[in-house]
Every structure is written in structure tokens, then in C-alpha cells.
Amino acid sequence: MKIVAIEAIPFAVPYRKPLRFASGEVHTADHVLVRVHAEDGVVGTAEAPPRPYTYGETQASIRAVIDTVFAPELVGLSVFDREKIHAVLDRTIANPAAKAALDMAIWDVMGRRLGMPVTELLGGWTDRMRVSHMVGFAPDDVMVAEAQRMRDEHGITTFKVKVGRHPVSLDTRACRALREALGPEVELYVDGNRGWSTAEAARALDEMADLGLTLSEELIPADQVLGRRWLTGRTSIPTVADESATRPGEVTRELLDGAATMVSIKTARTGFTSSQRVLHLCEGLGAEVVMGNQIDGQLGTACSVAFGAAHRHTSTRAGELSNFLDMADDLLVEPLRIADGELRVPTGPGIGVEVDPDKLAHYRTDS
Known part of the structure; x- marks a missing residue:
């Protein structure tokens, strides 16, 4: 089951109160929704939270590395080619949240395709x-x-x-x-x-x-x-x-x-x-x-x-x-x-949750 497309969608959801700690503070969840589309129509989804003061990633950098570095190499591979997928990811240093979200979205596809929870x-x-x-x-x-x-x-x-x-x-x-x-x-x-x-x-x-x-x-x-x-x-x-x-x-x-x-x-x-x-x-x-x-x-x-x-x-x-x-x-x-x-643990195949399209439309920041 080949990967046919990958999306990196920025979104922003405010926090009720600022979250503060020694390395910084966060007022808004400026995250990236990562979607991996497989050839049979199954879509896997995960979330990438950037932490620039800890790992150096930003919302913009996560989108850029997925769109321009990872997606061109991953599209065409099977979601079950796990070692090949990680060989692609490992060629690029750092970018942990971007890599993690891609990995989890691919596991979500596998679980949905097999009709089994990822857990x-x-x-x-x-x-x-x-x-x-x-x-x-x-x-x-x-x-x-x-x-x-x-x-x-x-x-x-x-x-x-x-x-x-x-x-x-x-x-x-x-x-x-x-x-x-x-x-x-x-x-x-x-x-x-x-x-x-x-x-x-x-x-x-x-x-x-x-x-x-x-x-x-x-x-x-x-x-x-x-x-x-x-x-x-x-x-x-x-x-x-x-x-x-x-x-x-x-x-x-x-x-x-x-x-x-x-x-x-x-x-x-x-x-x-x-x-x-x-x-x-x-x-x-x-x-x-x-x-x-x-x-x-x-x-x-x-x-x-x-x-x-x-x-x-x-x-x-x-x-x-x-x-x-x-x-x-x-x-x-x-x-x-x-x-x-x-x-x-949410029940259902894959990670077991579904994204509300209306909420995504409301909170995404690229449209």
C-alpha cells in the first residue's frame, strides 16, 4: 500500500492560560497536522508540536522539511516499508517532531488498513x-x-x-x-x-x-x-x-x-x-x-x-x-x-481518533 501524498497543515489553538517553564512559555498551540494518504484512500493523521527553545523546530520549519525534504522521498514507498522510511528520515539530522509525526501518521495508516488499533x-x-x-x-x-x-x-x-x-x-x-x-x-x-x-x-x-x-x-x-x-x-x-x-x-x-x-x-x-x-x-x-x-x-x-x-x-x-x-x-x-x-486508549483502528473537518477549517492558518 503505497504513500501517494503527504500534507503538513499549520493550525493554532489558544491556551486558556500561558504555560510557563524554565525554557520558555507558550500562549498558543501553533502545531502542524500531518496527514499521510495511501493509495487505497486510507489517511493517517498525527500532530507535530514545535518547541523552538528546546529542539529548534518551528511551525514553519516543520512544514518546510516535510514538504520539501521528506515527502518527495516518501511518496511511492509502501507504508509497510518501515526500515526504508526511517532510512529516508535518518538522512536528515534533527527535526524530531516532523519525523515523529510522519512516523505516527504512517502507523495510523497501517492500523486503519489492518482494522486494528495501533496500541x-x-x-x-x-x-x-x-x-x-x-x-x-x-x-x-x-x-x-x-x-x-x-x-x-x-x-x-x-x-x-x-x-x-x-x-x-x-x-x-x-x-x-x-x-x-x-x-x-x-x-x-x-x-x-x-x-x-x-x-x-x-x-x-x-x-x-x-x-x-x-x-x-x-x-x-x-x-x-x-x-x-x-x-x-x-x-x-x-x-x-x-x-x-x-x-x-x-x-x-x-x-x-x-x-x-x-x-x-x-x-x-x-x-x-x-x-x-x-x-x-x-x-x-x-x-x-x-x-x-x-x-x-x-x-x-x-x-x-x-x-x-x-x-x-x-x-x-x-x-x-x-x-x-x-x-x-x-x-x-x-x-x-x-x-x-x-x-x-481511544477505541477503533489506527490511533482511534478522528479530526473534525469544521474545527480544522476554523483553526488552520494556511487558508
């Missing part, structure tokens, strides 16, 4: 995941109120706290306020988005040592090699490599160097195929994983939960699957719903 094709471990919600970079009472609302309305009891502010005390105080308000039964962990120095991160972990944090993620930049190794070695809290470990080679480096003890897998940057390679590498090295989020919309979140639920190791911990709740609207016909702290 079953990938592994079929379970049909749902526990959900973690992100809070941070706001006054303490605002963060506490949001976490309490997520617990009351959606049953979420795992929270990722965005840290990395200056001074450090802003974040340690916020984490303490969350722990005191939510109680010991709620899971809290922190993500610095590379915002602190080694000394600041060490101080922060010391100040929060009694809060029962379960993970610490990317507190300092990836190029602070000695600092990361020293920081990971002095704490009992598992250290998660995220944007420093986007490819199998980087994962190997971070784990074997002692800079991290866990890895965050994000389908928005490694698709389904490369995410499996990262997962299997981590399993072979005995490292835990967590499903991360690249501030995906509902389509991207559907991809994340499909992959996370497909495998035993990715479904062990709560996945970061709730950022779409901060968007004012979305593109899907049937919206995703989080209940009792869980998100179910």
Missing part, C-alpha cells in the same frame, strides 16, 4: 494509563488550587511541578505548599527544564528532601557533564533524562555516564518506531521510563497513551497526558476524557 500492533499491554498533570511557575495558591481542581474533577493524584526559577526558594516553597495542601498520598515530582545551575539544583533537592519527591527531571543543562553526574550520584531521587536523551545514542550516554537513572519517552519527538527503540534500550540497560508530554493537543495525547498503554514498562508510572486540558479547544470529533485519574 495492539505495538504491544497491547493494557487499555488505559494513570495520568500526571503539570503545574508550576505561578503563585503558590494558584498552583495549589489547580492541583486540587484536577484531583476533584479528574481524579488525578500525580503532579509534575515545573521548577527552575530564580531564586530557588520560589520553587521549593511551592513544592512545600503543594505537599501540605494535597497530603502524603499525592505523588509529586519536579522538572527543571535545564533552568538551574548545579549548585542551585543541589540546594533545591536538599531543601525538598522531606517532601517525598519521586523523580527529578532535567534540573541542569545537558552539557554540564560533571555536574549532572555529581548531582545524580548525591541524591536518592531517580533522575530523569528528557530533552538530553532524544535518541538511542543519547539515552546510552546519559545512563552509562551516570547523568540519569531514568528516561522520559515522548512520542511527539520519537514517534512510535524510535520510541520503541528507546524503550527496548532502557529495558536492556535496566532503566525505568516515564511517558512525557511535549504540550501535545488531544491528537498527540492519543498517540502518547496508545504507545504508553501498549507496553508494560511505559504503563507502570503515570503518564503526562493532561496538557490538552489547558487548551481552549481542540480538533477531535470525540474529545479525550480523563476520569478517576486515568485516560483510556
Whole structure:
């Protein structure tokens, strides 16, 4: 079943409130909808969220590389030529979100053609995941109120706290306020988005040592090699490599160097195929994983939960699957719903969701 056409459609959906973290802030989901058309009329769809301050991609660059570099080489290949497809993608460096969206849209075509959910094709471990919600970079009472609302309305009891502010005390105080308000039964962990120095991160972990944090993620930049190794070695809290470990080679480096003890897998940057390679590498090295989020919309979140639920190791911990709740609207016909702290994998072939053509027409920015 050959690929006959590929579309990269820009769209913009506003957030209800700005999302802020150490590496930047986002006011609008300026994403790209990627469609892969097969010769029998089956269409696969995925979402590419650009993060210029993290990976260097923009909405314009994602469209350009798909339209001018990838599409001319992929059209004519069969969707089942997975190694040939990735040979084409791997010839071009970087561009992770563009590559990931193409990969997932092709998996969507395969699932639809075979009449099977992608999550079953990938592994079929379970049909749902526990959900973690992100809070941070706001006054303490605002963060506490949001976490309490997520617990009351959606049953979420795992929270990722965005840290990395200056001074450090802003974040340690916020984490303490969350722990005191939510109680010991709620899971809290922190993500610095590379915002602190080694000394600041060490101080922060010391100040929060009694809060029962379960993970610490990317507190300092990836190029602070000695600092990361020293920081990971002095704490009992598992250290998660995220944007420093986007490819199998980087994962190997971070784990074997002692800079991290866990890895965050994000389908928005490694698709389904490369995410499996990262997962299997981590399993072979005995490292835990967590499903991360690249501030995906509902389509991207559907991809994340499909992959996370497909495998035993990715479904062990709560996945970061709730950022779409901060968007004012979305593109899907049937919206995703989080209940009792869980998100179910959408049913149906492929990724299991459908894009509403009227909403796409309203939010697309190229017409």
C-alpha cells in the first residue's frame, strides 16, 4: 500500500492560560497536522508540536522539511516499508517532531488498513494509563488550587511541578505548599527544564528532601557533564533524562555516564518506531521510563497513551497526558476524557481518533 501524498497543515489553538517553564512559555498551540494518504484512500493523521527553545523546530520549519525534504522521498514507498522510511528520515539530522509525526501518521495508516488499533500492533499491554498533570511557575495558591481542581474533577493524584526559577526558594516553597495542601498520598515530582545551575539544583533537592519527591527531571543543562553526574550520584531521587536523551545514542550516554537513572519517552519527538527503540534500550540497560508530554493537543495525547498503554514498562508510572486540558479547544470529533485519574486508549483502528473537518477549517492558518 503505497504513500501517494503527504500534507503538513499549520493550525493554532489558544491556551486558556500561558504555560510557563524554565525554557520558555507558550500562549498558543501553533502545531502542524500531518496527514499521510495511501493509495487505497486510507489517511493517517498525527500532530507535530514545535518547541523552538528546546529542539529548534518551528511551525514553519516543520512544514518546510516535510514538504520539501521528506515527502518527495516518501511518496511511492509502501507504508509497510518501515526500515526504508526511517532510512529516508535518518538522512536528515534533527527535526524530531516532523519525523515523529510522519512516523505516527504512517502507523495510523497501517492500523486503519489492518482494522486494528495501533496500541495492539505495538504491544497491547493494557487499555488505559494513570495520568500526571503539570503545574508550576505561578503563585503558590494558584498552583495549589489547580492541583486540587484536577484531583476533584479528574481524579488525578500525580503532579509534575515545573521548577527552575530564580531564586530557588520560589520553587521549593511551592513544592512545600503543594505537599501540605494535597497530603502524603499525592505523588509529586519536579522538572527543571535545564533552568538551574548545579549548585542551585543541589540546594533545591536538599531543601525538598522531606517532601517525598519521586523523580527529578532535567534540573541542569545537558552539557554540564560533571555536574549532572555529581548531582545524580548525591541524591536518592531517580533522575530523569528528557530533552538530553532524544535518541538511542543519547539515552546510552546519559545512563552509562551516570547523568540519569531514568528516561522520559515522548512520542511527539520519537514517534512510535524510535520510541520503541528507546524503550527496548532502557529495558536492556535496566532503566525505568516515564511517558512525557511535549504540550501535545488531544491528537498527540492519543498517540502518547496508545504507545504508553501498549507496553508494560511505559504503563507502570503515570503518564503526562493532561496538557490538552489547558487548551481552549481542540480538533477531535470525540474529545479525550480523563476520569478517576486515568485516560483510556481511544477505541477503533489506527490511533482511534478522528479530526473534525469544521474545527480544522476554523483553526488552520494556511487558508
